Amino acid sequence: MNHGRLETIRKKVEDGERLSFDDGLFLYQPSTPLNEIGALANLVRERKNGNLAFYNINTHLNPTNVCVYRCSFCAFRSDLRDAKAYVMSDEQILQRGQEAVDSGCTEMHIVGGLHHQKKYDWYVHLIRILHQAYPRLHLKAWTAVEINWFEFLAQKSIRAIIQDMVDAGLGSMPGGGAEIFHPEVRGQICEHKADASKWVDVHRTAHQMGLKTNATMLYGHIENEFHRVDHLVRLRELQDETGGFQVFIPLAFHPDNTGLAHIKKPSAIVDLRTMAVSRLMLDNFPHIKAYWIMLGIGTAQAALAYGADDLDGTVRHELIYHDAGATTPEVLSVEEIQRLIREAGREPVERDTLYRRVVRGDGVPQGWEVTEPILAAQTGA
Ligand code: V47
Numbered sequence: 001m002n003h004g005r006l007e008t009i010r011k012k013v014e015d016g017e018r019l020s021f022d023d024g025l026f027l028y029q030p031s032t033p034l035n036e037i038g039a040l041a042n043l044v045r046e047r048k049n050g051n052l053a054f055y056n057i058n059t060h061l062n063p064t065n066v067c068v069y070r071c072s073f074c075a076f077r078s079d080l081r082d083a084k085a086y087v088m089s090d091e092q093i094l095q096r097g098q099e100a101v102d103s104g105c106t107e108m109h110i111v112g113g114l115h116h117q118k119k120y121d122w123y124v125h126l127i128r129i130l131h132q133a134y135p136r137l138h139l140k141a142w143t144a145v146e147i148n149w150f151e152f153l154a155q156k157s158i159r160a161i162i163q164d165m166v167d168a169g170l171g172s173m174p175g176g177g178a179e180i181f182h183p184e185v186r187g188q189i190c191e192h193k194a195d196a197s198k199w200v201d202v203h204r205t206a207h208q209m210g211l212k213t214n215a216t217m218l219y220g221h222i223e224n225e226f227h228r229v230d231h232l233v234r235l236r237e238l239q240d241e242t243g244g245f246q247v248f249i250p251l252a253f254h255p256d257n258t259g260l261a262h263i264k265k266p267s268a269i270v271d272l273r274t275m276a277v278s279r280l281m282l283d284n285f286p287h288i289k290a291y292w293i294m295l296g297i298g299t300a301q302a303a304l305a306y307g308a309d310d311l312d313g314t315v316r317h318e319l320i321y322h323d324a325g326a327t328t329p330e331v332l333s334v335e336e337i338q339r340l341i342r343e344a345g346r347e348p349v350e351r352d353t354l355y356r357r358v359v360r361g362d363g364v365p366q367g368w369e370v371t372e373p374i375l376a377a378q379t380g381a
Contacts, residue, residue, distance in 0.1 A: 054309060056106055057107070064086060094199055104368065135169075138354075173211065220263075258324055
């Protein structure tokens, strides 16, 4: 281990100076002590978000699993004629909306397969019916890969598609589909879908239109440290330009039932290092999320001391990771999520999708209001 190098990095972090690509590679080396970089990431985490740890009450909706793409890491997708193929009806979709509202959800996270027999209008329609029936439920929907598919279906521009979706009730966009941007990896795990520049274009356009979006990175498969740092630096550059990202979510690969089933899932050490490096490299992202579904509850809890300030939510009806072998529960109760956060020495704060504090009245699940933006979270850089 090069102590001088670590000291230089420590000084940069303490002075709020940006880390370089090579710093990122150095932090990723197993010989760079995890506890040291964890402490540095924690410094940044507390500078930006104090002692707060965020969660929300949310649910997932995957309207279909039929997908034209065959990404090798995905266990969720299905061919049209597979026994597990499904497409949800309007009634089923609306029933999910009702269930979400009845259980106090503030957000529905909607992503799915790209069904070759479904027209563009179907995707707009399901946003519209949900929004009309449940106007207070924030619809965080469609990854950049889906928007790119809609471009093909509708023969419209990214901007026109996002505008159609916003008019129908879209509130923000999730960070999926980013995987690993570098073409050396992307060409092997998802060669036909939107490439890095398309993903970035969709998010840039959304930000220019005033929408907030999230960003992810799928790690722990065939990529190496160079590809991960490259991914983080590309996201940091777009954030410098637009400021539209709210949160970065490192997604730990789950191999079961995928085309990469021979690969072992990343260890807790790799998970925590990735969390810390992400916090340190993404100096312009307000939040880093430890998605408990993927990490497991114990690692997600530990991640709150390694740069993460958000656990995602209570999460109902998650399919993508559970199909890929995630053994985490289907849903966490609010009491449980708050207990996990308190046990980690942090103060739990319920947020909405846009990181505003949610205040709940007594008793009724629908009795919630949002207050002003959470100041600590809005400091950005
Ligand atoms: O893009 C698919 C990943 C992503 C596997 O924005 C897998 O708040 C691990 O992006 N093992 C979709 N990962 C999910 C996603 C997400 C999740 C939570 C919160 C937010 C947010 C976004 O899931 C895909 C892909 O990278 N994925 N299969 C797998 N076997």
